[in-house]
Amino acid sequence: MTTRRKFLTSAGAGALAAPLATPALAQSTITWRMQTYAGAALAEHVIKPAVDMFNKIAGDRMQIELFFADQLVPTGELFRAMQRGTIDAVQSDDDSMASPTEVTVFGGYFPFASRYSLDVPVLFNQYGLNEIWDEEYSKVGVKHISAGAWDPCHFATKDPIHSLEDLKGKRVFTFPTAGRFLTQFGVVPVTLPWEDIEVAVQTGELDGIAWSGITEDYTVGWADVTNYFLTNNISGAWAGSFFANMDRWNELPEDLQTLFRVCCDQSHYYRQWWYWGGEASLRVNGTKMQLTTIPDAEWQQVEDAALVFWDEIAAESPTKAKVVEIFKKYNADMAKAGRPYRYT
Template sequence: MSDTKAISKRDFLRKSVLTGAGAVGATALATPYVKAQAPIKWRLQTYAGPALADHVCKPGVEAFNKAAHGEMEIEMYTADQLVPQGELFRAVQSGTLDAAQSDDDSAAAPVDVKVFGAYFPLASRYSLDVPALWHWHGLKEIWEEAYAEIPGVTWLSSGAWDPCNFGTTKPIKSIDDLKGLRVYTFPTGGQFLSRFGVVPVTLPYEDVEVALQTGELDGVCWCGITEMHTVGWANALKYFLTNPLSGAWAGSYFVNTDKWKAVPEHLQTLFMMAIDTSHYYRQHWYWAGEAKYRNEGKLELTTVPADQWKQVEDEATKFWDEIASQSPRSAKVVEIIKKYNESMVKAGAPYRYS
């Protein structure tokens, strides 16, 4: 074999390698553009109206969309925008929605533990009680077990919102003042408060302020004072009762199971981080607002004496026992809540003050 031919072969191999490397480089450069052409699109509806959603849901969604870098985009919709609140869970199950942010109770989740979503009467004192119960006292595993029995929906995470207090057009200064009050509240809250003569009223969320103005409602027992101001209800209210029905709302994120499984693992991880971002933002936003709006004085603060309010607290424990009798799993949740509160009382300040 001549040197000329050998050199030609070497040149050929060298040129082939260079050409191949160039082709690989071109493909690598083109890859981001291919991904950007077809992002995964999701529709998420929150329980919250537009003004409130800016704080309880939007920060997490915006953080996710930014960090997903074009691979996935979540479109956020507010209360009743695509489906009524009472049909929210079924909409996720059917695939009409890809995800939802709500409490189990008002979304009509078909599980026995839904009664513990939103505000389970007097179960918590502070917003940190909720993540403590879920992450460190076993409620997370119970929720995973409960929702594993429901086809089509995957429960992802629960977090805390604001406390639940009465905002009213009439002052509440004693237990007797609750009798006959027409109040907008959540399902389980209405069931409990009716024991004290409260008349629960069901209305679309966006109709509440007008109903307060016209006298159709005497008040709300749906949120804390931060939310009353944020959504405009404080404009139609006059009084705020400082005795809480509960120290924190417990809300969750739900996703359609098939849609969730189709999301790459790194985006699933990113979505869970965005949920945690949402949980954290609410913790400090609500906490700061509860003090701020009480001090501003737009609503007159009233308080039922502690000896009278103890009647509500005692009735709550009876209510817990009734709920516990509904299923073995409900009984397990009630037992965890009881033991948790006992441990907080035993721990003393700042966990519980006498």
Template structure:
């Protein structure tokens, strides 16, 4: 090595130090690039804490697990962020990004909202709901209705439990309905007024206290599985096996702006988790409605004779025709329900018994 090419230790340190300072200066001057934040949604359900554990939390947990930090859905129970009656408006203005509820009790501003929750005798069994929506055209009708509403996108409707009556006094005839103050959904309450019932609407979490204090005589909000799950079986004594609807129809709605920000594959993932939730509920309610009738020790079951209860069903069909007069779209839905009912009756068991 020649003297010209030889580098002394002192020269090396001086050169290396200058380079390090320059590199550090460049790094400090460069803008900091933060990793993209995950998409976060706030979803409020109609259900209280214990019920939400059964009807939605498993699907939300599964979505969050598979999304693996790219997106997270934060689940809130009934009235936790906004009062239930204000839930649709909160969805529309983006206070919440998504909701799970029936269309009826949130006063969704669409004519077909009356067919959410419990439209009297529209269904006999849980499977009737997905069949009506997915094979008889109700999904397309709901999509059409919600397409007219700004900043809200309709996703799906599924089945929950039947609408039976849990009361503090026994119901064994139609006369026993007269004067009862019952916690009910709007449309089915409107129907049951014909038989002397006074429908009452209060926050879900206040129902148990209202039953204890005598402000309510009972509930017609669910089947027996939810009566036990919600604690209402602790403050009522009787369960009427006759139901006014075989299944609750509940919808999933999203804020359109929030939905449009979600990548397509995560949209598909959420829709698959919704379908999984529909499937899980079919099993849980089918199990629970039979289990608590047989093994539950808090409610005595009563029944109204089928011949007398048939009058209620006949009155329901008059109620259908009245609702059909309210809009052309409602008339289409009622016609679908009539066609479906006629098909099920002609099919006979196991589709319909006693037809």
């Protein structure tokens, strides 16, 4: 693994980390460096189209250089690098980039906070999460620009999972908060650089991955090294955001701020249909992983444990309690609304 990391740093950085190609720029062109949580293959979908669009429209006025996972700094240092101005903008979840805010724990996969990808933008835009995130990040010199949904969280494993017992002792790459939750079921969370995951599964350092849905498993190569996909998930959608250094954001003219927001929204829209359609299509037509399922009655233990976990998080601070109350209110509303919002 050390050799692979050294190779990625020395040999790979020049090829993989190359920023988006841009024409010769005027001296007055504003340039930003943006790093995403995603590796090169995944970034082709979750961020590069939006950055390409921004650069094409902004032209000589502004250009964004895009870097992939861990290429400028490790993902866990993204927040600090952005806060210092080493990086101008970031696409990540709060949890992975270790942001020092009261809402960090809710980024990525907060257990069962959402059932479907549309839940995330509704929570932010109609239930008040945008205002809470804006306040929290403004305190630490970072602009929270826009939140959106990604894929649901499933296990991709080398050995089949048919029961909760099968999860015990499994060394799994996952997000910090998801890992904290899953330990009660015997899962052993492992933290590694994103680019090392495929090799770690091949060498036996990892037994599986709980970092994505099946679309990413196929896109980034994890479906080539795992044999089984568990259809039960611990969250309906990953919650991630676009962020910027506050000073850099405030220096932008209003129209460029607006353009950046529009391109972020385009990115959120692209992911809505890319993941939603991809998850279904690959379950039906995919050939690389066999589907397994834990029976609903047994999986209910996990869903019940999530509500206990919510209350534990809420007890940690007033802000966390406010977010948890929003989750409870939202999910209660969806249950009352019935089909198609909730089926159970």
